[in-house]
Amino acid sequence: MSRSPLTRDLGPEEHLDLDGHLTAWSWAEGDPVFLAGEEVTGSYLVVSGRVRVTRDTIDGKEITVDIAAPGDVIGPLDIRASEAVDSAWAMETTCALHLPAEALAEVVEKHPKLALAIIRMQQDRLAQSRERDIAQATKTVEQRVAKVLRRLNGKLGQLQADGSSLLQVRLRRDDIAGMAGTTLESASRAMSKMKKSGIIDSGREWVAIADPDALDTLIGEE
Structure with a gap:
């Protein structure tokens, strides 16, 4: 407790x-x-x-x-x-x-x-x-997905030897879509873009935050 x-x-x-x-x-x-x-x-x-x-x-x-x-x-x-x-x-x-x-x-x-x-x-x-x-009205899908990942990283992230932070949960793409208030297809596109940019790494039901500073930059000022 x-x-x-x-x-x-x-x-x-x-x-x-x-x-x-x-x-x-x-x-x-x-x-x-x-x-x-x-x-x-x-x-x-x-x-x-x-x-x-x-x-x-x-x-x-x-x-x-x-x-x-x-x-x-x-x-x-x-x-x-x-x-x-x-x-x-x-x-x-x-x-x-x-x-x-x-x-x-x-x-x-x-x-x-x-x-x-x-x-x-x-x-x-x-x-x-x-x-x-x-x-929903002021942020892009990519920003909303990034914010979901940052929040999950805050309570589920575990630092890895390479400096990335692995989210300790089996995370489906539709979970991320639901929390970000978007469709599965849009969430998948946003995550693919972040992966290509080196901000995250991901696979089947797992996500790691590779560059938390870049993630913060993508989300922008609160």
Whole structure:
């Protein structure tokens, strides 16, 4: 829990108290953690594994909106059971800690640091959603794809001997397309262009950031 922005500021005694409300869950590769439209009884703190978060579009397509890694929280942070907007799927064997919705109010009241962390997390989620909408109108497809790769590199990148950063996840092109808000074909063209420029390297379900400075330059000023 020390890696999660939700709990990393808590002290040892606060962690012990929070542990009393948590239960451990696990899923095999391909299992749903929860499905859109289902009643979700709490939130999940990912401890190990990777989780693909997907959303159904109005025309019936499923797009990837996020990939959760250890330390990330998925599911609604609500004091009542609520309907899931997105679906979440285990990309590999995944373990998570479940915090029941009915326990959230008690935990937040006892631990102000956790309450502040929840507010910051909700603000970050809103900011990401707002940035995604703005980018649709102001950024090129290549810039949007580059920004997705930079964000994933921030939480999943592992430095290699050659100086590149390998994203530690099986990453499909349609995952990148969904998170960038574009089509599979457009995302593939953007990545091919970045690969030819030496900014990234990639293969079947893997991506490495070869030149992070060039990636930042491509994205431009925020």
